[in-house]
Amino acid sequence: MSLPSKLRAPRRNRAIGRFRAVRRRTAVAAAVSGFAVLVSSCTVANSDSLGGSGTGLRVVLPEEPPTLEPCESSLTSTGVVVRSNITQPLIERNPKSGDLDPLLATGWKRTSDTQWTFTMRDGVDFQDGTAFNARDAAYSIERAVNSDLGCNVDGYVFGEDPLEVEAVDEKTLTVESKEPDPILPLRLSFVEIVPTSTSTAKKVRQPVGTGPYEIGRWDTGLKLRLDRNKRYWGKAPAYENVTYQWRAEGTVRAAMVTSDEADVALKLGPLDGAGDLGVNHPNNETTALRLTGDEPPLDDPRIRRAVNYALDKRGIVKSLFSGLGKPAGQLVPSGVLGHNPGIKPWPHDLKKAKALVNAAKADGVPTGKQILMVGRNELFPRVSETAEVLQEQLTQAGLNIKLKMVDESAHLEYQLRPFVPDAGPVALLIQHGNQAGDAAFTVDQYMKAEGAQSVMGTKRFDRMIAEAGRKSGKARQDAYEELLDQQNSEVTQFAHIAHMTGVIALSPHVSYTPNSATNDEMRLADIRPAG
Amino acid sequence: MSPMAHDRQGAPPTGGDPAAEPIPGQTRVRADEAAPAPPQATGRAAARTSMWRLLLRDRVATVAAGVLVLIASTAVVGPWLVGDLATEQNLDAVNTAPFHSENGWAYILGSDSLGRSMLARLVVATRTTISVAVPAVLISLFIGSVWGMWAGYHRRWRETLSMRIADIILSFPSLLLAVVVLYVFSPSAANIVAILAIARLPIYLRTARAESAELQSRLFVDAARTFGTRSGAVIRRHVLPTVLPTLLTVATADFCFVMLSESSLSFLGIGIQPPDISWGLMTAQGRQYLQTSWWMSIFPGLAIVITTVSASVLAAWFRIATDPAQRWRLSLPRRKRSVRKAGQEVRR
């Protein structure tokens, strides 16, 4: 505005010019602010529609599988999608009967104390077209157990010792273990078979297998679609494709089934609103309190027995688990080899509990010392209320309990060796699932003196455990029954609570009977359209 | 330092998660306060009208203040009055509905999934919630204001450094801080107070700095400096009284956000841990029962809403009451307070 007046535009024009300038500026301002929004309009919600209605099955899981790597399939969030759907093992365990069924192996026999021989199935092709033979089986086992990949299966099912695997010919495989292992075939049911072209240097996110479904498309974070495998060697499954989605909230999963947005919803709680579409099924989980038996006052067996007497298992199952569950006296439910049907859960007797505590107190045991009860958030539905009830019941017996609810990572520090130093006496609320179907897995973990999750043990008990592990057949069943009985009545490292029952929601268009393995391994081939 | 940030101080910028949000009404639009001139007749009365009388003239603000006083007293004496009722489990009286007096006065608001009295639990939760929200606000208010005033008064590098630190805090994910503090240093209300206080600190820091920076160039401050007054004394005697009303308004409104943040943290499982209870935790825990026992989630949620709305109302009133240019609005007789159209003269 410093030009001399003659050279400046007439006043009216100047005003218009200013007005236009202001308008322009406002437009630019709007554009700039809109820019941030427009620039971000990527195709998040524009991905093609869910599809799969009619010929497809829609499943909603509690969380997205972190990977579909078959050697991690003992992780439930991976296994529920991969196992027996995309890939298959040599042998499969029947969750109802506990028997081992042939899958990619047609037969097997124990050729020596430490060696088993397997016969491969004919006419099986992988999803990439290559033929399956014993070499692939050997490769898969080596990859899962003997390699440096650090597979979850390795630590879960197998021990420290490597396996000697050899593909004698196209149809024969021998597997030799260091120590005699009567349940080697059961262990191998966790190893999913992949072709020799699969990398051993890195884990594979989207594998190739022999299963009835192959990976169609994985929109990470959004959904996962499996398509029917046209090269499948067995009976074709009912659905042409299966779409998996995931929602963290149980109520939302149940709502998806009730409003026909999904056909199957897993891992629900009894109060999630599935209503008539909810189906109960025994999962293989058992809840219990694990007591640190080497810290006073929990080192006195009277206190541990008092804990068992003080818990009102029936009341807890009725009011907190909505009746879904069975009071327990051992860590493995029925259906698992070694389960002792004769064990009775400790009865609820508050008077006896108080008497035991008082007797111990009279003997100088520090019954007033604070016992830390640690629970994990989201361990099972209403876990924090359950923990509060447990605390209340133990307090009534005369013990001093402090409750602490933590997340998974912190809970694992209490649960696994080397435990939390200087934690004092701890009553850890745990839920143990025996996927494998043999009590050996539970006992080795929880009851051996040096077990990864065991806080007490004796040499004698260890010897019994080692002996039982070598047995097979009925002798094995009897040996483990004896072990579990002793654990419950004498050792009492645990105050068992209940064998848990799970809930899933099924759309009326779908016919499926869930079993104890459903949460770890849901076989899509077992699901059919209703009617 | 950006010249822009200076002018944006009226609306403190935010970043971060549920713990960080701006304060409504904090924007000082310095347009002409061309409201009709205060009526001459109440000139002397306006000077003598104390804050109390102003408050009492505004019914809504009085109610809000009353609610807050009730909440505060519940927090203080409630748990003592209620005793063990909050932890007494009664597995026979599980999930009883509210407003049925046959179960006794303790169950007037129903009972939760373990048969404990909702009323008693709400009372005990009040103490936890308030004892998290109030100290968090007070701590961040105190530290933020002192720091901000100091930074704004001295300007230059102190100011720039403080603003950068405020930026850092605002961009820092408080969620992560909450989880780390929770699991490394053990869960306790004190740690959550610390997290919330740190997360909200920049709000006060920026406001105090902006006001202080503006004031330090004004005549009366210059005069004090000329007389050799030390900067600390200048800040205390001149800057603080002027800045205080704004800061208190911000604090009152901030109180709401701290309460909401605490409930969000509890929902995500990284706030107050069971067996302690707070309104946020009760709301989060009750969410699985919305279809069956709705009162378990609705009542604590309502408590949060009522408290935060009261705090907001009080904050809004406070802002007007402490602004001399707008104060006249509150001293008008109620009938005439409604102006038919903004900009028209008030007809006498």
Added chain:
Amino acid sequence: MITFLRRRALTSVIPLAVVVLGVFCLARLTGNPASLYLPLNATDRMRQEFAERNGFDQPVLSQMFDYLGGVLRLDFGESLRTGQAAGGMALDAFPATLQLAGFTMLIAVLGSAVVGSWAALKPNGLADRVCSTMSMVAASVPDFWLAIVGVWIFAVTLGWLPTSGVTGHGIWILPIATLAVRPFGVLVQVVRGAMVSALSSPYVKLARSKGADDYRIVTRHALRNAAAPALTVAGDLTVGLVNGAVVVETIFGWPGIGKLMIDSILQRDFAVLQAAVLLTAVAIFVLNILIDVCYALLDARVRQTVKT
């Protein structure tokens, strides 16, 4: 303008670095995540291998230098959980949140402009009081509570809307409605306050005396002046939304960066957490700069200072 932008960008680098390194150290304070990623009966040897593979056995400082070196090469490490590139995971999740935040703020801003102006036309009138009360309530409701009640009422009971997810029509409604309630409440109060001041200024009186009707006055004159503070607050709210959408993302299964962050915190997936935090911090800084630019464009006084 360019100088200003350049200056701002440069001064933002250090706070960014502090944030990321702060997260780096804090995350490692939570201990070794091995137990989460190894099977329950993993041996010490396996734990040692895990630590070596991921560098957790090194002192924190050397881990930090390795990480910074990687960042300069745009390599943000790999997720412990999925094995994918952490940077890629963060970049995939970000647009979802940005879209959600963007549309939410758009609705909140437009809605509050309309409602706030309408309320301001008659201060302390019935409409104004109703709007003020409701906006205060709206600004005070916990968002997860709203979300769950919303799903319950609209999706389950009434069946009008889908419960969750990102496909199908109508999926936007519940998440955006839930997220928009609080910003809407806050903005209505801001707009109303600013509009009341603007409407009582001389130039508006002048326009009225010339016979302009309400609509013209509001849109042509008052709104522009009220826009500045409202836009600033809106910008701040957007920044808060980018991180604060965690709860809504969790409930509705929206694959955004907030959900990624909380999941990686709970899973101790350090690389993904650091990448997500870095990305969010960069976005926040960019947003702040954008807000300042908008403010300059709208307020001539501020523009003067920018030009210098």
